Amino acid sequence: NRQLLLASRPVGAPTPENFHLTETTIPSPQQGELLLKAVYLSLDPYMRGRMSDKKSYAEPVGINEVMVGGTVCQVTVSHHPDYQVGEWVLAYSGWQDYAVSNGEGLIKLGMNPTHPSYALGVMGMPGFTAYMGLLDIGQPKQGDTIVVAAATGAVGSMVGQIGKIKGCRVVGIAGGNEKCQYAKETLGFDECIDHHAANFAQQLADACTDGIDIYYENVGGKVFDAVLPLLNTGARIPLCGLISQYNATSLPDGPDRMNMLMGQLLVKRIKMQGFIIFDDYAHRYDEFAQQMSQWLAEGKIHYREDRVEGLEQAPQAFIGLLEGKNFGKVVVKVS
Numbered sequence: 001n002r003q004l005l006l007a008s009r010p011v012g013a014p015t016p017e018n019f020h021l022t023e024t025t026i027p028s029p030q031q032g033e034l035l036l037k038a039v040y041l042s043l044d045p046y047m048r049g050r051m052s053d054k055k056s057y058a059e060p061v062g063i064n065e066v067m068v069g070g071t072v073c074q075v076t077v078s079h080h081p082d083y084q085v086g087e088w089v090l091a092y093s094g095w096q097d098y099a100v101s102n103g104e105g106l107i108k109l110g111m112n113p114t115h116p117s118y119a120l121g122v123m124g125m126p127g128f129t130a131y132m133g134l135l136d137i138g139q140p141k142q143g144d145t146i147v148v149a150a151a152t153g154a155v156g157s158m159v160g161q162i163g164k165i166k167g168c169r170v171v172g173i174a175g176g177n178e179k180c181q182y183a184k185e186t187l188g189f190d191e192c193i194d195h196h197a198a199n200f201a202q203q204l205a206d207a208c209t210d211g212i213d214i215y216y217e218n219v220g221g222k223v224f225d226a227v228l229p230l231l232n233t234g235a236r237i238p239l240c241g242l243i244s245q246y247n248a249t250s251l252p253d254g255p256d257r258m259n260m261l262m263g264q265l266l267v268k269r270i271k272m273q274g275f276i277i278f279d280d281y282a283h284r285y286d287e288f289a290q291q292m293s294q295w296l297a298e299g300k301i302h303y304r305e306d307r308v309e310g311l312e313q314a315p316q317a318f319i320g321l322l323e324g325k326n327f328g329k330v331v332v333k334v335s
């Protein structure tokens with residue numbers, strides 16, 4: 001049973017030395033328990049927060065504990081009346097091959113799901129995050145201009161496509177030409193701007209001639225700086241993530257712009273609201289799942305996975321995720 005442990009807490013960007021690959025015996029389930037074998041492991045930006053012991057909405061991973069994470073598993077042994085061997089489940093068994101469960105928190109995916117890994121992306125946490133943040137906090141109306149960064153990622157790609165379904169103009173922001181082409185040609189965004197470009201802020205302004213009604217915030221930093229002057233009166237900002245800051249060890253240099261930000265929020269009556277998906281919206285998961293499976297079946301949603309082969313590759317893939325090296329939802333094929 002291979003396990004990836006948190007060996008030390010990163011200072012700045014995580015490095016391979018922050019992880020430790022170890023091998024233990026496969027655990028044995030007791031009466032009322034089952035043995036899960038991870039087939040797919042999800043890698044997500046929030047894991048950077050769990051590696052840190054700064055106070056947050058969730059407990060950190062302890063040193064020498066298994067890294068946490070969502071998984072799609074098969075039941076390989078069952079001493080539990082509700083589960084059969086071979087059944088697929090969505091679990092939270094972390095960065096390891098095997099785990100024992102008493103069934104608590106598992107979501108059944110059936111004996112033969114068509115795309116089991118979708119439960120980690122479009123049909124799971126990231127898709128749900130895009131859906132609730134955009135629809136409940138963003139309140140899109142026909143003709144609104146939506147801007148979303150990390151536009152080809154697990155969350156951003158869904159935000160933009162749902163925005164198009166709702167009749168909005170969607171401007172993506174992504175790292176590099178290939179991602180921008182994909183956002184326009186495959187995901188159907190109206191525009192997509194490369195945030196590495198020297199004149200990025202000007203290009204964004206040119207793409208948003210009617211201003212911005214909804215800015216779905218995934219990244220923060222210089223992207224937010226470029227967005228702020230373009231926001232319209234009454235704009236909404238679902239504050240979903242700030243990935244450009246997750247490895248930061250201090251506040252950026254420069255003048256204190258807090259009063260300018262608050263002044264803009266005031267005079268333009270901008271609503272900015274943070275949310276933590278399952279803490280705030282668990283009660284609406286069924287509504288999301290029904291709607292998203294319908295859109296998928298109708299061919300209205302494109303979904304791209306960035307597949308990584310082998311559990312041992314997870315640390316490098318996670319480090320890459322925080323640097324924009326992924327192209328699509330990162331899923332590790334564990335074995």
Ligand code: NDP
Nearest residue numbers: 045150153154155174175218240241242243244276277324
């Ligand atoms: P992605 O699949 O989008 O991967 C992360 C992407 O972020 C990278 O590919 C890169 O895309 C972009 N990025 C990284 N660093 C920077 C930077 N400095 N400036 C601009 N872009 C950067 O990840 P997810 O879709 O899983 O997550 C997106 C955001 O949503 C994250 O902030 C995450 O924390 C948040 N989130 C929040 C939840 C909540 O409940 N509030 C739940 C789930 C996710 P590119 O190369 O295009 O720049």
